[in-house]
Amino acid sequence: MPTNFYDASYEDSPCNSIDCELNSSDIKCFNDHELLELLLSHNAKPSDLQKLKKSFGTLKELLFADSDRIEIVNGIDSATARLLQCIKEIVERVMREKLKGHPVLKSLRNVIEYCKATMSALSTEQLRVMFLNSENMLLFDSVESYGSVNEIAIYNRNIIKKALILEATGIILVHNHPSTSIKPSVRDISVTQKLACATEKVDIRLLDHIIIGGNKHFSMKKHGLIE
Numbered sequence: 001m002p003t004n005f006y007d008a009s010y011e012d013s014p015c016n017s018i019d020c021e022l023n024s025s026d027i028k029c030f031n032d033h034e035l036l037e038l039l040l041s042h043n044a045k046p047s048d049l050q051k052l053k054k055s056f057g058t059l060k061e062l063l064f065a066d067s068d069r070i071e072i073v074n075g076i077d078s079a080t081a082r083l084l085q086c087i088k089e090i091v092e093r094v095m096r097e098k099l100k101g102h103p104v105l106k107s108l109r110n111v112i113e114y115c116k117a118t119m120s121a122l123s124t125e126q127l128r129v130m131f132l133n134s135e136n137m138l139l140f141d142s143v144e145s146y147g148s149v150n151e152i153a154i155y156n157r158n159i160i161k162k163a164l165i166l167e168a169t170g171i172i173l174v175h176n177h178p179s180t181s182i183k184p185s186v187r188d189i190s191v192t193q194k195l196a197c198a199t200e201k202v203d204i205r206l207l208d209h210i211i212i213g214g215n216k217h218f219s220m221k222k223h224g225l226i227e
Helices: 024-028 031-041 044-056 059-063 069-070 080-098 108-120 157-168 186-202
Strands: 127-134 139-147 169-174 205-214 217-220
Touching: 024 080, 031 080, 031 205, 059 080, 069 080, 080 108, 080 139, 108 127, 108 169, 108 205, 108 217, 139 157, 157 186, 169 186, 186 205
Parallel strands: 169 205
Antiparallel strands: 127 139, 127 169, 205 217
């Protein structure tokens, strides 16, 4: 995959026309060149902008909303929905770059801001896992599962398997509460402690589990819920 968008050619792009059929999963797989190409090839209709303004309270809410919430806005052009997904992916990548090159635990504020921006506007729960190396540098940031309005699944086996493949020595869990409450549920605490025990057996540390609720956050490590 090209390291920057100048390295890719138009012919190599999986989508060289704005009219091709794409979904949010396709856009996630685009390299930087393809995202920029798709972004610049379309201008949103004024009528679409008015409809979006009525449906979303803030730019942040619109930009980081679930793709399904955008697509169900009555009369929104599909190309406009794709454009917004491209913008969201670009912003996430830029914010993620700020986390690289610095020990995550020493720049935890940037981690919190990144997670608030990308997760606080979601209407359902999402579990994000950050995989770190022995120097606490970010190796990989992965959305591991999606949940309901008030519950998220944590699949220990999948998380440990990915950590071993990446040769990660530490992980940080982050999930959001659409209700904006940052109080962990009994289940949140239970599944987190079970994962901590499971990762410890393979020499991987669960460094923290952070809950995002609106503009607030809760650290299980800070509150003594993780050793």
